[in-house]
Each structure stands twice: as C-alpha cells, then as structure tokens.
Amino acid sequence: MQSGPILNISSYKFVLIADAPTLRETLYQHALELGLKGTVLIAEEGINLFLAGSAEAVRGWVAALQQDARFADLAPKESWSEAVPFKKLLVKVKPEIIRMNMPAIRPDQLPRAPALPAKTLARWLDQGHDDEGRPVVTLDTRNAFEVDYGTFDGAIDWRISKFTEFPAALAAHREELMGKTVVSFCTGGIRCEKAAIVLQQQGLDGPVYQLEGGILKYFEETGGPHYHGSCFVFDQREALGAGLEPATEIMRPASEAHRG
Known part of the structure; x- marks a missing residue:
C-alpha cells in the first residue's frame, strides 16, 4: 500500500x-x-x-x-x-558489490544456492520443521547492530561486526548447523546469497537455502510472522516495520557506532 x-x-x-x-x-x-x-x-x-x-x-x-x-x-x-x-x-x-574478501566466491560464476520463498519459510516456522521433518534454523548474516533492531525468533546470530567476518564465524560454528535445514537471510538477499555459497562449501549434512528477497520480501509477502522488531535499512528512514513503513517504535542497539 x-x-x-x-x-x-x-x-x-x-x-x-x-x-x-x-x-x-x-x-x-x-x-x-x-x-x-x-x-x-x-x-x-x-x-x-x-x-x-x-x-x-x-x-x-x-x-x-x-x-x-x-x-x-x-x-x-x-x-x-x-x-x-x-x-x-x-x-x-567497486571490487565487490557486497564485500566478503573471498575472491573465489563469485555468485555470477558459481551455482546459486536454492532460494526459499517467503511463504514457504513462514509455513515451515509455523509447523516447526521443513517438509521432510528436518529441524529448520534461520541464520542471520547481517551485522550485530542490525540484528538488534529485529530478527526472526530464535535466529542464529554470530554477532559479526561486518560481513567480511562471516566466513570465519561459519568455520568456528559449523557444528551448530549439522543435521538441520539452514535458511540464511539478510535485509534484501544480497548477503545471504553469498553466504549460502560459503555454507554449501562447508559440507553440511542438511539442505542450505537463502531467503528469497530477504527480510523485506518476507515482510511484503507474509506480513512478518515469526519476526520481532523492525528491519534496519541504510538510509534516513533507519528501520522499516512489517508493513514496509518507517518504524515508529525502534529498539536501537546500545552502540550507535554501526555504520562503517
């Protein structure tokens, strides 16, 4: 609207x-x-x-x-x-449109991880598992301060301060993801698309997906069930609510030194 x-x-x-x-x-x-x-x-x-x-x-x-x-x-x-x-x-x-500092991770040259439609994720979260009965985890690939504005209930958050830290965080926490269906997500899809490729290369024993269109598409198509708070955006609106309107009530992170 x-x-x-x-x-x-x-x-x-x-x-x-x-x-x-x-x-x-x-x-x-x-x-x-x-x-x-x-x-x-x-x-x-x-x-x-x-x-x-x-x-x-x-x-x-x-x-x-x-x-x-x-x-x-x-x-x-x-x-x-x-x-x-x-x-x-x-x-x-720029050298990259989203910086990861891993030259071998080129989504324009590598197979894309399967994209999970927003409504499918909402249904899986409703039922508590994917369609094969496997437990589902949502993996937040955004910076910690963004996560503090809002995220999916129970999302995995490795408290990274910049996206270039994601590969090392994944290597350190790989075992947390074993035996599960992993859905990586971010604001609009770009970070979780790169992240999903790295996830696939880790040899996990469950499916890996990226949330199609990110949080903003999820808001647009589902209204935001299983998500609490707002979604930080890098412009003067600061954060958007589930109706894609500027959020009126914002849970700001303790530190405001976050725009680097």
Missing part, C-alpha cells in the same frame, strides 16, 4: 559486468537527469542499488536499465516514504 509520494527501490543482481566504468557513467547521468538520489554499486560480479524519487522517474530509470539484457529480469523491491531518505546520488565502481 502506498504511503507517501516518494518511491524507494532496492535491488541487486550477480552477473558478469565487463564494462563497469562505462555502465557507471550511463547510469549516473540518467539518474542525475531524473533527479534521483541514492547509491548504485557496480562491480565485475554485478550491481547493487538503492534509489528514491518520484515513481515516474524511478520506474523510468529501471525500465531503461532493463533494456540491457543482463538486467532484463531485475525486479526491485518497492516501498514508499514522505521524503527522499538519501542526501545525494552516488554511483560507484
């Missing part, structure tokens, strides 16, 4: 981009012309974007991007706000 005149979108795709500097200039100029604000990250491994503006401008920018065959299936998640939650427009070329 629309609540506010500003359309906010987030999306990502792991796909080989050999012309990142050229693409960066094209996308920046078009977004600038349309008056959009936010951040677009481009790397050889793909694209990650958060933009806001009028619905016509945002959707026009996306439609132009989708004319490129590499991004034809891009399906941004949408939410609405009263004001633009970004101060400026940034379009950058």
Whole structure:
C-alpha cells in the first residue's frame, strides 16, 4: 500500500559486468537527469542499488536499465516514504558489490544456492520443521547492530561486526548447523546469497537455502510472522516495520557506532 509520494527501490543482481566504468557513467547521468538520489554499486560480479524519487522517474530509470539484457529480469523491491531518505546520488565502481574478501566466491560464476520463498519459510516456522521433518534454523548474516533492531525468533546470530567476518564465524560454528535445514537471510538477499555459497562449501549434512528477497520480501509477502522488531535499512528512514513503513517504535542497539 502506498504511503507517501516518494518511491524507494532496492535491488541487486550477480552477473558478469565487463564494462563497469562505462555502465557507471550511463547510469549516473540518467539518474542525475531524473533527479534521483541514492547509491548504485557496480562491480565485475554485478550491481547493487538503492534509489528514491518520484515513481515516474524511478520506474523510468529501471525500465531503461532493463533494456540491457543482463538486467532484463531485475525486479526491485518497492516501498514508499514522505521524503527522499538519501542526501545525494552516488554511483560507484567497486571490487565487490557486497564485500566478503573471498575472491573465489563469485555468485555470477558459481551455482546459486536454492532460494526459499517467503511463504514457504513462514509455513515451515509455523509447523516447526521443513517438509521432510528436518529441524529448520534461520541464520542471520547481517551485522550485530542490525540484528538488534529485529530478527526472526530464535535466529542464529554470530554477532559479526561486518560481513567480511562471516566466513570465519561459519568455520568456528559449523557444528551448530549439522543435521538441520539452514535458511540464511539478510535485509534484501544480497548477503545471504553469498553466504549460502560459503555454507554449501562447508559440507553440511542438511539442505542450505537463502531467503528469497530477504527480510523485506518476507515482510511484503507474509506480513512478518515469526519476526520481532523492525528491519534496519541504510538510509534516513533507519528501520522499516512489517508493513514496509518507517518504524515508529525502534529498539536501537546500545552502540550507535554501526555504520562503517
């Protein structure tokens, strides 16, 4: 449901981009012309974007991007706000669109871990097991301060301070996941997609999934059962509730030194 005149979108795709500097200039100029604000990250491994503006401008920018065959299936998640939650427009070329510091983990070149639809996860959590009767654990791949805003009931949280710490945390806690169906999740799907590949390489004896579209898609499709609190977002809205509206009651973490 629309609540506010500003359309906010987030999306990502792991796909080989050999012309990142050229693409960066094209996308920046078009977004600038349309008056959009936010951040677009481009790397050889793909694209990650958060933009806001009028619905016509945002959707026009996306439609132009989708004319490129590499991004034809891009399906941004949408939410609405009263004001633009970004101060400026940034379009950058980076080594990774989500930094893990593991060059061999290239989702654009490796098989994707199975994606679990939001409604299936909600059903599994309702019944307490997956469809094979195996216990299900949700694994939060976000930073500790984000988890403190809200997470799934009983989610595994290794209190990492940045995503680059995830592989080491997994190696240290691998045995916790044995014999279970593991569903990795994050805000919008990008971190848990990389994390799921690392999970698969650990030789776990149960299925590994990534939550399709992350927490925000789960909110959109289910209304948020089995999730307590809000979902931190990296813009001026700070956190979103299960209705994808800016959260009015926020459980802030003890430390505010969290945006690095």
